Amino acid sequence: MFTLVRCGNKEEHGVLSPQASIKAMEVEDGFEVELVASEPLVVAPVAMTFDNHGRIWLAEMEGYMPDTLGTGEEEPVGRIVILTDEDGDGQVDDRKIFLDSLVMPRALCLVNGGLLVAEPPKLWFYEMKDDKPRGRTLVDSAYAEGGNVEHQPNGLFRALDNWIYSAKYDWRYRRADDGQWLKEKTHFRGQWGISHDDWGRLYYNDNSSNLSGDYFPPGLGAGNPNQRRVAGYGETIVADKRVYPIHPTTGVNRGYMEGILDSTGRLVNFTAACGPLIYRGGLLSGMNAFVAEPSANLIKRNVLHAEGFRVVGKQAYEGREFLASDDERFRPVNLYDGPDGSLYILDMYRGIIQHNTYLTPYLKSEIAKRNLTLPLSMGRIYRVFPRDAKRVVVTIPENTDSLISLLAHPNGWVRDQAQRTLIDRQAIEVATKLRNLLKKDNEPLPAVHALWTLEGLGQLTSDDIRIVLEHPRWEVRAQALAALTSLKKTVAPDQLKDLLTVAISPQDTVLAPYAMLAMASLANERFPEIPALSNRLAEAYANDRYVSDAFISGLGGHELTYLDEMERKKVDTSTVLHRRLVAVVDAINEKSKSKDQALLAKRYPKGTVLFQTACQPCHGEDGRGVSPIAPPLAGSEWVKGNKERLMSLVLYGLTGPVDVAGHTYKTPEVSGEMPGIAHNPAIGDAELAELLSYIRNAWGNNVGDEVLPEDLGAIRSRFGDRAEPFVQSELHKLFGKD
Known part of the structure; x- marks a missing residue:
C-alpha cells in the first residue's frame, strides 16, 4: 500500500489531499465545490450514473497506464462499485463492489432493471437482485473492438428517445419487450463523453475541440451507408478552443511544439477535451455546456442559444475558466448532472493521463522529472453548485402519479429518470394521464417527456402524434415527427402519410428538415x-x-436512379440537392473500384490490426477520414506518393494544415495534429511496414510498392531521435510533392 508523506503543503510526489485540492481550485464567483467521495472509496473513476435512490454506480479503470509503457493494462483490476451516502451528510461513506476483476471497464448504464457494462471488446447486460449480479447476457461481442483506450466506444447514454447512444461509435442499442437487444446504425459521434439537451439533441467532442453536436433528433438521418455526412449532425457548436490554465502545464504530450504552450508555459488550446455536459440541473439560467480538460486541470463553461433549429455557442468568459486548479493531478474526465441539481465531476486524480500509444518522449521526460507515475489507486468525485441555490436531493418515488408529476421538474436529470423509471416498470396504466400532458400547451417539456414515455411503453398512437403536431411550440412538433417513425410497424402507411402531410408547410423552413428526416426513415423501410x-x-x-441531405439519407441504393431522373428532367444542376447527390454517387463509384479489403487483411494481418488500433479511430474504417479529427487516407497523395515521405510522417508525426487531394485540411475541420509513433516500443518495424503497405493498397489506392522493415530502419537512421513532428512544407522540401 502506498503511504502518503507530507512535504510542506503537499504530500510526497506532489499529491494533495481532497481538501487541499479543493483549495487549489479557482471557481467562478458565487459557486462552491464540495467533496462527494475520495480514495479509498473511489479508485480511478471514469464513468458513473445515479440510481433512483441517489446512489452512485461507478466504473473504475484502475488498470489504466500504471506506468509510461502501460505495463499491466490487461490485468483484471477494474470494478463496478456502488457508492452510498448512508448518513445523509452529502459525502459517500459506503462502498459496495457490484462487479470485480474487470479489464478496463469504461462505461455503464442502468436500464430495464439491470446494468449495461462495457468491458472491451464486449458489451454485457447484467440482471441483478439486491445489488448483486444474477446472470449476464452478451449484448455485443464487438462493442469496443479495435482501437486503443483513448479511441474506443464509451458513454452508454440513455437518451430522450429511449435508445442508448455512445461516443466514438456509430451504433445504438435498446432492449425490446421480449428481452432481446436491438442494435441499429446511427451517426458517428465524438471521442469521450456524450450528453443531451432538453430536446434530446446529442452533444460530444474530440480531444482537440470544444463542443460539437446535432441539430436534429439522434435516431434519424443515418439510414444511407453511402452518405458520408448529413448536414445538421456532427456540427461545431462552439469553435473557440482556447483554454486558460492557472499554472504552467508543460506536462502535455506535445508541449515542446511551437504554439502548444504560451510564453508562460500554459496550454493554449484544448488537447484532451472530454466529458461534455449540457447542464440541465435547474440551478443555472440559460443553456450551459461544460467541458473537461484534464491535461490543463480545468473545466470550461460555454453558453449556448438556439437560432431556429441551429444551436450556437461561445465561451462564457475570456481569459479565465469556470473551474481551474493548480493541482497537476486534478484530472476531470467526466461531468454529470445529479439528483440535487449540482454538477458532478469525476476526477481520476493521477499523474499520467496520456495513453502510451501516442506518448511522446517529451512527456515521458516530464513525467519522470516530476515523479508523476505514482501514486496510483486514487480518485475523487466533487460537486459544484451556486452557493445561494436551494438544492434539494430528489429521490425517485415508487408511486406512478408522483413519477408523472416529476416529468415537469426543473431538474432535467429528475425528468429523465422519471421517464426511464415509468418505462422500465412498463407502467402502461399511466397512458391516459400521459396523454393529458400532451394537451398542455403551456408546458412543453412535460409534453415531450410524456410523448417519449408513451413511445417507450409501446402505447404511442397516431392520435397522440396528431395532438402533438398541433402544439404551439415548433420544438414540440419536431418531437412528434421524430417519434412518428416508431409507429412504422403499427400504423398503416396511408395514416403515416396523412400525418406527414399535416406537418409539412411549404413556408415552414424550421420543421422541413425534421419532416424530411422522418420521411427518409420511412423511405428506408420502403413505404x-x-x-x-x-x-x-x-x-x-x-x-x-x-433538407437535401435528409432526403439523400433515405435514398440508400437508389441514388443513381434519382440522379438520372433529375437529369432527364433537366433540373438545375447548381442546386445544393444535385451537387450533394452527385458527390454521393461519385463516392459510391469510387468505392466500387477499391480492392477487396478482406484479401488485404489476409495479406497484411499485423498491419490490419495495427491500423484498427492506431489509425482507424481517426481516419475511419473506409479511409475517408473522421471529422473533425483527421483527413482521408483514401486517394491521398501522402499515402500513394513517395513512401519515404510517408514513413517519415508516420514515424515522427505531422502538424499544421495539410493538403490532401486538392483540399487544405486545417483546424477546426481536423485536429491539425498527427502524433508520431517512432518512440513507441510496442510497435515494431515489421508490423508498421505491414500497416503502411496495407494503407497504400486499400480503398483503391493500389500502389503495389510495399514498405519493408529495412525501409523504416533507414528513415530512423536518417532522423534519429527527432522529437518534433514535421510540417507539410518540410516534408515537401525533403521528399518532393509527388
Whole structure:
C-alpha cells in the first residue's frame, strides 16, 4: 500500500489531499465545490450514473497506464462499485463492489432493471437482485473492438428517445419487450463523453475541440451507408478552443511544439477535451455546456442559444475558466448532472493521463522529472453548485402519479429518470394521464417527456402524434415527427402519410428538415406512399442543405436512379440537392473500384490490426477520414506518393494544415495534429511496414510498392531521435510533392 508523506503543503510526489485540492481550485464567483467521495472509496473513476435512490454506480479503470509503457493494462483490476451516502451528510461513506476483476471497464448504464457494462471488446447486460449480479447476457461481442483506450466506444447514454447512444461509435442499442437487444446504425459521434439537451439533441467532442453536436433528433438521418455526412449532425457548436490554465502545464504530450504552450508555459488550446455536459440541473439560467480538460486541470463553461433549429455557442468568459486548479493531478474526465441539481465531476486524480500509444518522449521526460507515475489507486468525485441555490436531493418515488408529476421538474436529470423509471416498470396504466400532458400547451417539456414515455411503453398512437403536431411550440412538433417513425410497424402507411402531410408547410423552413428526416426513415423501410411526398419537399427545398441531405439519407441504393431522373428532367444542376447527390454517387463509384479489403487483411494481418488500433479511430474504417479529427487516407497523395515521405510522417508525426487531394485540411475541420509513433516500443518495424503497405493498397489506392522493415530502419537512421513532428512544407522540401 502506498503511504502518503507530507512535504510542506503537499504530500510526497506532489499529491494533495481532497481538501487541499479543493483549495487549489479557482471557481467562478458565487459557486462552491464540495467533496462527494475520495480514495479509498473511489479508485480511478471514469464513468458513473445515479440510481433512483441517489446512489452512485461507478466504473473504475484502475488498470489504466500504471506506468509510461502501460505495463499491466490487461490485468483484471477494474470494478463496478456502488457508492452510498448512508448518513445523509452529502459525502459517500459506503462502498459496495457490484462487479470485480474487470479489464478496463469504461462505461455503464442502468436500464430495464439491470446494468449495461462495457468491458472491451464486449458489451454485457447484467440482471441483478439486491445489488448483486444474477446472470449476464452478451449484448455485443464487438462493442469496443479495435482501437486503443483513448479511441474506443464509451458513454452508454440513455437518451430522450429511449435508445442508448455512445461516443466514438456509430451504433445504438435498446432492449425490446421480449428481452432481446436491438442494435441499429446511427451517426458517428465524438471521442469521450456524450450528453443531451432538453430536446434530446446529442452533444460530444474530440480531444482537440470544444463542443460539437446535432441539430436534429439522434435516431434519424443515418439510414444511407453511402452518405458520408448529413448536414445538421456532427456540427461545431462552439469553435473557440482556447483554454486558460492557472499554472504552467508543460506536462502535455506535445508541449515542446511551437504554439502548444504560451510564453508562460500554459496550454493554449484544448488537447484532451472530454466529458461534455449540457447542464440541465435547474440551478443555472440559460443553456450551459461544460467541458473537461484534464491535461490543463480545468473545466470550461460555454453558453449556448438556439437560432431556429441551429444551436450556437461561445465561451462564457475570456481569459479565465469556470473551474481551474493548480493541482497537476486534478484530472476531470467526466461531468454529470445529479439528483440535487449540482454538477458532478469525476476526477481520476493521477499523474499520467496520456495513453502510451501516442506518448511522446517529451512527456515521458516530464513525467519522470516530476515523479508523476505514482501514486496510483486514487480518485475523487466533487460537486459544484451556486452557493445561494436551494438544492434539494430528489429521490425517485415508487408511486406512478408522483413519477408523472416529476416529468415537469426543473431538474432535467429528475425528468429523465422519471421517464426511464415509468418505462422500465412498463407502467402502461399511466397512458391516459400521459396523454393529458400532451394537451398542455403551456408546458412543453412535460409534453415531450410524456410523448417519449408513451413511445417507450409501446402505447404511442397516431392520435397522440396528431395532438402533438398541433402544439404551439415548433420544438414540440419536431418531437412528434421524430417519434412518428416508431409507429412504422403499427400504423398503416396511408395514416403515416396523412400525418406527414399535416406537418409539412411549404413556408415552414424550421420543421422541413425534421419532416424530411422522418420521411427518409420511412423511405428506408420502403413505404410506397412516402416517396412522392418526399420528392415534392426535396424539390421545394432543393437549395437547403439540411433538407437535401435528409432526403439523400433515405435514398440508400437508389441514388443513381434519382440522379438520372433529375437529369432527364433537366433540373438545375447548381442546386445544393444535385451537387450533394452527385458527390454521393461519385463516392459510391469510387468505392466500387477499391480492392477487396478482406484479401488485404489476409495479406497484411499485423498491419490490419495495427491500423484498427492506431489509425482507424481517426481516419475511419473506409479511409475517408473522421471529422473533425483527421483527413482521408483514401486517394491521398501522402499515402500513394513517395513512401519515404510517408514513413517519415508516420514515424515522427505531422502538424499544421495539410493538403490532401486538392483540399487544405486545417483546424477546426481536423485536429491539425498527427502524433508520431517512432518512440513507441510496442510497435515494431515489421508490423508498421505491414500497416503502411496495407494503407497504400486499400480503398483503391493500389500502389503495389510495399514498405519493408529495412525501409523504416533507414528513415530512423536518417532522423534519429527527432522529437518534433514535421510540417507539410518540410516534408515537401525533403521528399518532393509527388
